[in-house]
Amino acid sequence: MNARSPATLVADTGRGNEAAILNAALDAFGAQGFHGASMRDVAKRAGTSLSNLYNYVPSKSRLLAEVLRRANDELAARLRAALADAGDDAASRLREAVRAYVRFIVDHQVAMVVSTNEVRYLTGADRAALVAERDATQAVFEDIVAQGVADGTFATPYPDDAARAVLTALSAVAGWYRADGRLSRGQLAEQQARYALALLEAPLAR
Template sequence: MNDRSPTATLIADTGRGNEAAILNAALEAFGEKGFNGASMRDVARGAGTSLSNLYNYFPSKSHLLAEVLRRANDELYSRTRTAVEQAGDAAAARLRDAVRAYVGFVVDFQTAALVAISEIRYLDGDERERVVAARDSTQAIFEQIVAAGAGNGEFRTPYPADAARSIVSMCSAVSTWYRPGGRLSRGQLAEQHARYALALVEAPLAGLA
């Protein structure tokens, strides 16, 4: 398991001038001050460009948020799904690796994860629906695993339909308090949460690492 430091920025160069710098600056600004607390001037300053130039890339502040959230959720979904696909057939292993991937993302891209949970409420209309759908896809991965595990007896939880949501809540909440360099490393956090998740769905102890 890779315990390396994050790639630091979620959004890599997009090949379109300042676009990546703007998105990363928006991410930082929204993370630090919240969507409504951050101003377009903050974003411009962080991106090292002018206020008016932002509008050459994104038609509005809302679109900026939407794009940031879309990328964060896509990356989270993609990492989680890849991890599950490579985990074999056992529900316990799949849940363990899903949680590891999820928590790993939260640690690697803490700000992105924080923004993804806390600022989605400021989206409206179509933008919102698209992002909500992406978030729900990720949660659905966990729900399917838990349902499968409950179905084949691996998990004995009496609440297979609801447990996944609590697992996801628990994992994403890491973004609200995690600080790099703290007592717990990326790997430890992943392991702990994997165990919490398996215990929560009442997988037999033998299934625990």
């Protein structure tokens, strides 16, 4: 297992129970939602005491912010890496971006679910930072689509909105994906890539 597909989102940080606490928070928020999970739940999952959580995180909402920041960083890193290895044409760049996105969902489904469902409970600077990171990710897709529309690869009449439609359909995969489902990792990625290209009205092999 390499660095791009860890079993847990947060690897050991070299600081006591920090990684265990962050991963436990992710699981707890994923299972019961931010307001449905208590700090006691997080502590129990992390195998430590309630009060010890506050040696690592100043509050529950900052705990959510920290977890979401790490999840988003990992997704952004994967997208960057995938696009660095991709070619120059819009179709293959989009394909690689979609594949990287799907693989992130498969590897970190809970992180993706929490990311989409619980961001809205953040406030102030924490929320602004997350939204900015998410906008940056969206811009990556918009740029690819714009490039494809410019050179005639994509025929969609609504480039920016179509890019968003692709992204939302993609992140919704986290809501229904099951590891024991009919499709393998690769098949799922391939399927979603085809949906994305079709939605953008790229000519497809029929």
